[in-house]
Amino acid sequence: MTDRRGMPADRVDISPVWFVKGAAGSLSLGLVVLSLSFVGFGAFARDAGFPLWQVVFMSVSIWALPSALVFVAALAGGASVVAAGIAVALSAVRLLPMTIAVMPLFGTTDRIRRVWLVIAVHYVAVTAYVEGFLKLPKVPEEHRLAYFIGMGTGLMVIATGFGAVGYLISGYLPVSIGPGLVILSPLYFLLSMLKAATTLSEKFALAAGLIFGPIAHSFTSEFDLLIGGGAAGIAGYLAERWRRERTL
Amino acid sequence: MSPIGEGWQAAALIIVAAALPTEIWRWLGLAIGWRINPRSEILLFVRAAATGIIAAFVAHAIFFPTGVLAKTPIALRIAALAGGLMAFTAFRGHVLIGVGAGVAVLLAGQVLFAG
Structure with missing residues (x-):
């Protein structure tokens, strides 16, 4: 597919209409599961001593809950920043095959400005990957990138919001969030992947x-x-x- | 007191020690994915590997859980996963029903074992 580079130089931006459709498409079971996980992350990060703005900044800039959890846990456990960074990098390797695998789903991106691809891959994490595999095949090829970015934005805004909620109510959370909530995400990932496979x-x-x-x-x-x-x-x-x- | 301090130094630390070590794999994936033929053999393997990693995560959460889930019997966790799978299959791939059934099995089991 090297001939993609020879495509016209006057590339366009993504379609706002399909961005909005993607954002609406983010309202899914995956978002519910992700939001509950973020409530837990917000509470956990507060216990570790992080202020609210840093929790929000971590959520948005890292955008991979396992990485964020590893980072917070390592620092809370007294690890150096260098050690925490290495632990984060190791835990995030799984995003490499995910990103490679999701790209063909974006369909025809020849005419779209490159920066949108860089933005799109920032949203690659398990939830967006799973929901992408379920939803993108039904989206017209030329609008898939717009849809995925809209979906990623929707997931990020709402889940990060729930992270902030978890932070604010952490003192009032019951000591044990029910096991029923914790088993949600493995169940959701397994069944969604089974459906998407x-x-x-x-x-x-x-x-x-x-x-x-x-x-x-x-x-x-x-x-x-x-x-x-x-x-x-x-x-x-x-x-x-x-x-x-x-x-x- | 935040473990990484306050102000812009803290923001820079988050970028350098958490966001970049994560993002680098996405950029690498973009660089590689760009060159891969969508119909290639290697992509078939990469997709399978990404799927396998998610499955390994699921098994990890069921067999070696942390926190509150660790307090439930392993047989119950496996039963919840099996129940979810069965409901998912019975309802022709309905994810919400499968997840709901799995949670229901876990909660019912908890009530039974606690009583």
Whole structure:
């Protein structure tokens, strides 16, 4: 696809109409689950001593809850800023395959100003990834980037707002937020990915990841998601190859 | 007192030690994704890997939870996941119903075990 570079220089901005449609599309089960997680993050960051503006700034600038949690937890635990930064970088590697995988979904972006792509990838995180896979295929190709940016903006504004709410009510939160709330996000991620999985490789990787993740965890607690998930990806890919060779 | 201080220094620290170490992977993904043929074999693997990582996260949350979820029996957590999957399948891929069923199984189990 190197010929994309040879496209016309007079590129356009994204469509405001589809940006708004995307923002409306952010109102989803994924947003509910994400917002509840942000309530927890806001309360956690307050306990760790961060002021409200820093919690909001972290939410918007990092925009990946695991990274933000790792950062806050590391600093609260007395780690140096350098150590915290390294821990964040390690936990965020998973965004690399997600970003690569989501890009073909953006459809035709040849005529759109490059800066919009840079903005779009900032929104890549598990929720936007999952919702993107569910929704983007139904959006006309030339408007998918606008839709995704609108959706990401909607998710960010509302979830960050709930982060602030969590911060403000942290003293009044019940000591234990119910386990029913905590199990929401694994359930949501599993079922949404199952719905979004179209190829055998993805379905196989989903099942294998459930098994390989805990196995990897038994010998590394830092890289278990990457190693277990990566191995599941290889297994899924091989399963697809195997099926193809059998049907040929 | 914030662990990273106040004012613009704190904002700079968040950018350098948290936002950039996260964003760098997205930029790298953009640079690589830009050059990849949407129909290529490597993309098939990358998509599977991204999916596998999410599955590993799900398993991690069920088998090795932290916080309040850790106080529930593991059999109950697995039952909640299975219940969610079954409802999802029975209702032909309805995510909301599946998630609701999973939460319901967990809450019902808690009431039963506590009583």
